[in-house]
Each structure stands twice: as structure tokens, then as C-alpha cells.
Amino acid sequence: MKFDYKAEDLIIxxxxxxxxxxxxKQKGRYQRIRQLxxxxxxxxxxxxxxxxxxGNQAVLFDIGKQQFHIFSExxxxxxxxxxAGLLIxxxxxxxxxxxxxxxxxxxxxxPQTVWTFSFIWVEEWLEGSRNQRIxxxxxxxxxxxxxxxxxxxxxxxxxxxxTATTFMSYFLPTHELYLDLIALNWTGLTTFWxxxxxxxxxxxxxxxxxKMCIYMxxxxxxxxxxxxxxxxxxxxxKVRGENRGRRKRKDNPKELGLGDCVDCNLCVEVCPVGxxxxxxxxxxxxxxxACADACDQTMTQFNYAKGLISYTSENALLGKKAKLLRPKxxxxxxLSILAMIFMAYTIQVRVPIEFSVLRDRGTLFQVDFxxxxxxxxxxxxxxxxxxxxxxxxxxxxxxxxxxxxxNILIKAGEIAxxxxxxxxxxxxxxxxxxxxxxxxxxxxxxxxxAVTKTKFFSN
Numbered sequence: 001m002k003f004d005y006k007a008e009d010l011i012i013x014x015x016x017x018x019x020x021x022x023x024x025k026q027k028g029r030y031q032r033i034r035q036l037x038x039x040x041x042x043x044x045x046x047x048x049x050x051x052x053x054x055g056n057q058a059v060l061f062d063i064g065k066q067q068f069h070i071f072s073e074x075x076x077x078x079x080x081x082x083x084a085g086l087l088i089x090x091x092x093x094x095x096x097x098x099x100x101x102x103x104x105x106x107x108x109x110x111p112q113t114v115w116t117f118s119f120i121w122v123e124e125w126l127e128g129s130r131n132q133r134i135x136x137x138x139x140x141x142x143x144x145x146x147x148x149x150x151x152x153x154x155x156x157x158x159x160x161x162x163t164a165t166t167f168m169s170y171f172l173p174t175h176e177l178y179l180d181l182i183a184l185n186w187t188g189l190t191t192f193w194x195x196x197x198x199x200x201x202x203x204x205x206x207x208x209x210x211k212m213c214i215y216m217x218x219x220x221x222x223x224x225x226x227x228x229x230x231x232x233x234x235x236x237x238k239v240r241g242e243n244r245g246r247r248k249r250k251d252n253p254k255e256l257g258l259g260d261c262v263d264c265n266l267c268v269e270v271c272p273v274g275x276x277x278x279x280x281x282x283x284x285x286x287x288x289x290a291c292a293d294a295c296d297q298t299m300t301q302f303n304y305a306k307g308l309i310s311y312t313s314e315n316a317l318l319g320k321k322a323k324l325l326r327p328k329x330x331x332x333x334x335l336s337i338l339a340m341i342f343m344a345y346t347i348q349v350r351v352p353i354e355f356s357v358l359r360d361r362g363t364l365f366q367v368d369f370x371x372x373x374x375x376x377x378x379x380x381x382x383x384x385x386x387x388x389x390x391x392x393x394x395x396x397x398x399x400x401x402x403x404x405x406x407n408i409l410i411k412a413g414e415i416a417x418x419x420x421x422x423x424x425x426x427x428x429x430x431x432x433x434x435x436x437x438x439x440x441x442x443x444x445x446x447x448x449x450a451v452t453k454t455k456f457f458s459n
Contacts, residue, residue: 020137021210021274023120024130024266028293034107038114049169054386056412061171067413073347074384074413078354085346089339096332098226100324102233106219107288112212115163115205116272119156126152130269156206157198164197210273214284224283229314230323234287236267236278236309237317244278249302260304267291267309277309287311352385353450355440365457371426373458379418381440383410390443393420397436399428400456407443422456429458 051058053071060069068075075082097104106113126148127133136145169177172190180186186194204212213220227233244261247253253260261278268276270290275282277291295309316322360376367373383389388411395402403421410416422436434456441449 021272022130022134022269023272024269024294025124026266026270026290026294026297028289028296030289030293034117034288037108038117041109041111041114042118046166049166049174056386057173059170060173063171065413069386069413072386073350074352074386076354076382076384079350082343082346082350085339085343089336089343092332092336092339095226096329096336098223099228099231099328099332101287102227102231103219103223103285103287104232106213106217106286110286112204112217113272113286113288115159115201116209118159119205119209120272122155122159123152126155153206156202160198160202160205161194163201164194167197168194210284213273213286220283228326228328230326232311232313233281234277234285234289234292234309235281235312235314235317236261237307237312238278239317241278241308260299260302260308262298262302264298266294266298270294281314351448351450353382353391353440353442353448354384355379355381355450355452357438357452357454359454365459367459372423373426373429373456374421374423375456377420377422377438377454379404379420379438379440380415381408381410381418382415383412386412388412391416392441392443393418394439394441395422395436396439396451397434400424400436424456424458432458434458 048059049057056069058069058071062069066077094105123133127136136148139145165177165181168190177190180190208216241259241261243258244263245256245258246263247256247258267278268274268291270293271277272288272290273284273286275284277285289311292309292311296306299306299308313322356379358378358380360378363376365373365375379393381391381393383391388409391408391410392406393402393404393408401423403423405418408416408418420438424434435453436456437451437453439449439451
């Protein structure tokens, strides 16, 4: 038996990594929108931890105390179901926006995109344009190259460190965090997490970049399942653009048998994920609109109509009428609105009090000289608001008398232990085990109260 193999076919070739993507700087209306949304996102991210509300940090996720403060609301681990509701709202909104506008989130608001473009801006500032950066990477190392690249990585490192510190200010009091930084007094745990997030930012935005979107982000993998033929996305009009080919500005493309695409390749050079949009819809595309701006620029130079690459839909490209209102959009929209209304209602009616009843472990009950039976309890009352409040404890059973402190002061977000004694006279005792209802209310807010039930034991 004869095998028709060559020797080189049996050599196992090592994996060859992809070439880096050198992104060309592009101006245009979509890039102005992207820069504006990115700037707003970064400003909100930086400034939000510095906002105070009623003397406290407005947004603080205090993991040590297990308290999450968001302006006037304080959430405890017991409110975990609200987190589930928030995730449901986020999912419905994601489905709605993706079905309508495609991956618009990825192109304009996603932190990975915002920080990647910020890092690219530093790269352009220190190393030059796309062609200059390619030339620097292919030339032998010179002192100028080493200085520029070192400066770039230093700036990237500072940006990553500030990003990580800002992120940690959502979990630690902002003023304390920065004062401890100036005094070089961070704890080992704080230092570890800041360095960890700084390394992640540096790696994601500086090195991985488009690989995060292509290989690691799950959204790029399942977003196509939410697309339909009317979803708005960046697409190339193949009917108008083909056959593509280079020509002079004065040439008549019809006489040359060419379409409007001049094959300038700018749409590829400006793409942050390095794809050619002319090859059709690709899951790597983040809908940033850079290729559309580049193509419109070229079309203007050749006096052609803009929109060869544009935000459009599959039906529009086929000459069919694009439908905005369709069952999927309407369904996701209604579910999103209902979920948001339910979440808002749940938070609005949420009682900022929580308490539990613990029985005295030493004695089941006590009997005095008049045969009155007393049960002792310990109430754990939590003030879930961001204000110091006075609370009252009462018993709802008319046949039970209560002995407890009046007008109990509990500071914001704290838990107080309140000893309570319940007493019943012999005439009022009907059975050995009775059910008793205890109520805790806010002194100056009679409608804010919580009720729980416990057992009263007698002989």
C-alpha cells in the first residue's frame, strides 16, 4: 500500500498567533456620538462615588458590613431577591435593545470598548498614526522607539491604576481610600484588589482588546439569536458596491464595470476588531460605526452618495420595507416596562425595617407570686434606611402586656438588640402555647411598620 504523503505534511506546525490590529484614527458623526457617550460614561464612573447623600456616600457597596447603599435606599443580604429582579430587568432591556439596534451597547457604551479606544488614543498620541505604528514595530529598536513605547506603557499603567482605584471606591469609602493612598496606608487586601483590577484593565484594554470581544465575551456569541431581518446593524450594500475596484476620481464606474466601492480598504483599517464588513454580517462586529464614517468620507471625495456602509437591516438591503414595530420588539418592550414597574413598586413599598425574635434560651417561662406568666425575648431590629430613626415596639394581642424600652434609637444601617418581656395573667391564658404578634414601627412614620409572630408558653 502506497501513501501519497510528503514529509512536510507530517511536521506539526506550532500555533501562530494573529497579527495585531492597528486601528486607524477616524472622524465622523458616529465617532462623535461614540466619543460623547464614552466621555459621559467615564465621567459618571469617576464622579458617582464622590456624590454625597444625606451626609453619606450616595453609592457604596459595603461588603464588610453587607450593606449596599444607593442614595436613599440601603439593601441587605435579605434583599437578594431584588438583585434577581434587577437582573431580569437588565435581560429584558438587553433583548429589546439588541433586537432593535443590534450590538449598539458594544459599540458605544461597553467599558471594554470605551477603555480600548482610550488606550488607542494614548498610543496614537505617543507613537503616531497607524502607518507610523506599523513602521515602528517592523523597524529595529531605536532609542526613540524605546522611549515612546515605555512612555505609552507608563501612561497605560497609570490609567489602569486610576481605573482600579475608582472601581474600589464603590466598595470602600472614597475619602478614606484616597487619604490612605496618599499616606501609603492601604491594607494588604485593598492593595491586592487594586493591583488585580489594574492588571485586568491594562491587559484587556492594552493587549487583548478585540480578542475580548471575539473570544471571551459571551454576548458576541448569542446576540445573533436575537437578531431578525429588521434588526438595525452595520452592513455593506453589496448590490451598490460590487464590483469593487480602484479608480480615479474622474473615472465613470459604469464604463469600467465597477460599483461604488473604490476598494480603499479604510473600512478595515478603522475597524477596532479588524474585520472586513464587506464580507457580510460577522459576530465580531461591535456596531461602532467607524467603517460607515470612513466609507462616507471616501464617497464624499468621489462625489458618490453616502451610505454604502450604513446602519440598515437585512430587509432594507433587499429592497423590502423595514418594520420597526414587530411582535418580538413589542413583546420585549412590554416585558421590559412591566419588569421595571414591578421593580419600582417593590422598592417603593419595601419596609425599611427588619426584625427577628429570639426566645430566652435559659428559661421557657417564668411565674410570679400572682401566677402571672412571663416570656422573655430578644428582638433584633435592623434600621434599613440611611437615617437615624426612633422605633417603637408593641404587641398586637389585647390579652398580652408588654415590657420594653420605648422610643428606641437605632442608627442608620445598624442592628439593635432589644429585650422584650411579654406577660399574661392566669385568666387570659387559654392554652399552653399561644401565638403572639409583635410589631416594630418608626416613631415619626406610623405607616412604616413590620410585624412578626412568635410563641408564648405557659404552664
